[in-house]
Amino acid sequence: MSASVLFDVPGPKARVRNLIYSVVGTLAVLGLVGWVCYRLYNKGQFEGELWDIFNYAGIRENILDALLSTLKVFALAGVFSLVFAVVLCVARLSDHKPVRWVAVVFIDLFRSIPLLITIFALWVGILGEMTPMWALVLGLTIYNGCVQAEVLRAGVNAVPKGQVEAAYALGLRKTQVTASVLFPQAVRSMLPSIISQLVVTLKDTSLGFMILYPELLYSARLIANNTPVGGVYPTVQTVIVFGAIYIALCLALAWLAKFVEQRGRRSKAGIVPAEAKEPKEVAAAGGTDLTPVPDAKDGNLKD
Amino acid sequence: MNVLLDNLALFREGFLGTLWLTIVSALLAVVLGLVIAGFRVSPVPPLRIFGTLWVNVLRNTPLTLLFLVAFFVVPKVLFPGINSFVLAVCACGFYTSSFVAEAVRSGINTVPMGQAEAARAIGMTFTQTMRIVVLPQATRTVVPPLSSIFIALTKNTAIAGAFDNVDLFNVSKTLSNDGYDIAVIFIWITLGYLVITYAINGLFRLLENRLEVAR
Numbered sequence: 001m002s003a004s005v006l007f008d009v010p011g012p013k014a015r016v017r018n019l020i021y022s023v024v025g026t027l028a029v030l031g032l033v034g035w036v037c038y039r040l041y042n043k044g045q046f047e048g049e050l051w052d053i054f055n056y057a058g059i060r061e062n063i064l065d066a067l068l069s070t071l072k073v074f075a076l077a078g079v080f081s082l083v084f085a086v087v088l089c090v091a092r093l094s095d096h097k098p099v100r101w102v103a104v105v106f107i108d109l110f111r112s113i114p115l116l117i118t119i120f121a122l123w124v125g126i127l128g129e130m131t132p133m134w135a136l137v138l139g140l141t142i143y144n145g146c147v148q149a150e151v152l153r154a155g156v157n158a159v160p161k162g163q164v165e166a167a168y169a170l171g172l173r174k175t176q177v178t179a180s181v182l183f184p185q186a187v188r189s190m191l192p193s194i195i196s197q198l199v200v201t202l203k204d205t206s207l208g209f210m211i212l213y214p215e216l217l218y219s220a221r222l223i224a225n226n227t228p229v230g231g232v233y234p235t236v237q238t239v240i241v242f243g244a245i246y247i248a249l250c251l252a253l254a255w256l257a258k259f260v261e262q263r264g265r266r267s268k269a270g271i272v273p274a275e276a277k278e279p280k281e282v283a284a285a286g287g288t289d290l291t292p293v294p295d296a297k298d299g300n301l302k303d
Numbered sequence: 304m305n306v307l308l309d310n311l312a313l314f315r316e317g318f319l320g321t322l323w324l325t326i327v328s329a330l331l332a333v334v335l336g337l338v339i340a341g342f343r344v345s346p347v348p349p350l351r352i353f354g355t356l357w358v359n360v361l362r363n364t365p366l367t368l369l370f371l372v373a374f375f376v377v378p379k380v381l382f383p384g385i386n387s388f389v390l391a392v393c394a395c396g397f398y399t400s401s402f403v404a405e406a407v408r409s410g411i412n413t414v415p416m417g418q419a420e421a422a423r424a425i426g427m428t429f430t431q432t433m434r435i436v437v438l439p440q441a442t443r444t445v446v447p448p449l450s451s452i453f454i455a456l457t458k459n460t461a462i463a464g465a466f467d468n469v470d471l472f473n474v475s476k477t478l479s480n481d482g483y484d485i486a487v488i489f490i491w492i493t494l495g496y497l498v499i500t501y502a503i504n505g506l507f508r509l510l511e512n513r514l515e516v517a518r
Contacts, residue, residue: 005419006437007346007429014346021347029353036381043380112454112500113493114461117472125485199363206365210465217367224375235376243368250363 040236050234053227054241066219067245073133073205073215077140078198084145089152090178107146115143116207123211132213136205144201151193155186188264195257199250206246216242306487310478317464317474318495324391324460324470325499329453331396336403343408346429354404361401366459369394374466391463399456406448410441443514450507454500471495 010018040046053059091103110118119139127135159182167177187194209217220242224235307314342354361369373394378385414437422436464472475492479485 005416006344006423006432008423010346018347022349025347025353026349029349039381045380109493112458112497114458114472114496116461116465117475117489117492117496120472120475120479121485121489124479125489203363203365206367207462209367209371210462217365217371220368221371221375235379239368239372239376243364246365246368247360247363251359254363 044230044232045234045236047230047232049229050232050237053223053229053234053237059223059227062219062223063216063241063245066214066216069133069213070202070205070208070215073136073140073208073213074202076137077144077201077205080137080141081144081148081201082194084141085148085152086183088145088149089156092149092153093156093178095174103149107149110142111146111150115139115204116210118143119207119211132208132211135211136208136213139207140201140204143204144197147197147200148194151190151197152183152186154193155190156182158189159185191264192257192261195253195260199253199257202249202253203246216245306478306483307491310474313474313477314471314491314495316469317471317492318498320468320470320473321457321460321464321495322499324388324395324463324468325453325457328392328395328399328460329456331392332399332403332452332456333449335396335400336407339400339404340407340411341433343404344411344433358401358404361398362405364398366394366398366462369398370462370466387466387468391460391466391468395456395460395463398459399452402452402455403449406445406452407441409448410443410445411437413444414440446507446511446514450503453503453507457496457499457503 008014037046088103088107091099092107094100094103119135122139123132123135127138163181163185164177167181172180205215206217208215209221212218214222220238224233224238227234339354339357342350343358345351345354370391373390374387377390377393418436418440419432422432427435460470461472464470464474464476467473471492475485475488478488
């Protein structure tokens with residue numbers, strides 16, 4: 001938001017008022033933070049020794065292992081969900097009515113069930129309690145596959161009609177048109193949205209905590225509960241460390257989405273990537289975490 | 304069928320638990336989201352920074368981690384003996400508020416610039432510009448994303464069930480421990496969620512139709 005659109009350039013009176021607001025606001029936030037810190041301090045959560053647990057090689061290895069198993073699930077689920085999404089998307093756009101309907105029902109159903117319940121049902125019901133990893137991967141694949149399929153479909157629908165007509169006119173078959181004309185353009189224009197959904201996939205791997213898969217959150221809980229230092233459990237410290245890891249991972253992916261979008265903007269190939277957002281069709285029925293950003297046209301209130 | 308009839312009271316309790324949790328945290332999220340969005344466009348720099356931090360931190364943290372903080376740090380350290388429903392509402396509401404704030408902010412971005420300029424030209428203050436001119440117009444673009452945010456919220460409340468809050472997921476866990484077939488439980492639980500999500504969808508469709516104004 002360019003600062004001058006919603007409010008005037010502050011005059012002397014407004015400057016004083018803004019200064020007062022600034023001071024009061026800052027004091028209020030600082031006061032809140034200070035109060036929380038005071039309570040934490042009173043409970044002995046700020047003892048320096050509590051941080052020492054992160055100096056042990058064992059704990060560090062634990063964190064590294066947990067990070068790796070989170071990334072492993074994320075990688076598997078990410079790849080599988082994209083493959084699954086292509087299959088679903090093709091089915092959804094099929095010329096055969098029954099195939100199309102099966103895809104529609106499947107996508108709508110699994111998008112409206114909480115992922116946690118899908119994962120739990122897979123874990124208890126089908127895969128058996130010994131394989132939490134595959135329950136997690138499969139659950140993430142099904143759910144995110146459905147969402148990504150809708151993203152892809154929006155991309156395919158956004159390809160200009162002339163492209164398909166030209167391809168058919170050249171004598172390409174249906175499969176060739178889909179594989180060599182529609183999908184490359186759809187993927188390219190939807191790449192930012194696809195990566196945003198991958199961020200959601202990454203965050204959702206933390207649901208593995210519920211089915212006892214030893215990923216980041218699970219090991220955070222383990223560390224916080226099993227390494228008391230002088231009778232105090234280092235909950236706050238572990239939350240800070242693991243929260244920072246999650247935020248760093250997610251911001252890195254989000255940054256990648258932005259980078260791809262901007263790089264695509266600069267390219268002269270003619271296909272402009274959509275903004276990193278969920279397409280309208282997806283937003284209408286709902287994914288887990290949508291960040292819909294309506295297109296701000298030039299001349300609107302925009303940053 | 305027997306699973307449902309034998310445990311009707313439990314299912315009802317779970318359904319109402321999910322419903323209440325969704326409604327209360329949605330209200331909290333909307334109020335907080337509006338305030339944070341206001342902060343992010345306000346003339347006061349510390350508030351802008353606070354808003355940006357709030358949105359970026361909450362949006363990039365897994366909700367499960369927030370629940371972990373809410374259920375294991377807050378009661379132990381800050382408020383001993385706090386109700387678990389309140390904690391669940393806070394976790395869900397705070398998390399969702401960051402998404403609401405982003406939706407509102409991008410809604411504000413779609414209001415034509417001339418509107419705000421005209422409001423300023425007739426001498427309105429920032430609060431007046433927002434309240435009387437910009438926000439009412441932004442509402443129309445904010446409503447469709449809000450519906451998907453609330454549907455996501457409904458699904459996210461399932462995580463509260465894993466932290467011993469009585470809701471549909473909690474019911475499914477209890478029944479599965481009692482030895483009922485998970486497939487049958489799954490169908491009924493799914494139905495419960497579908498009822499809520501489709502109700503939200505329909506409600507917002509109605510709202511959208513009401514708000515549709517020819518421009």
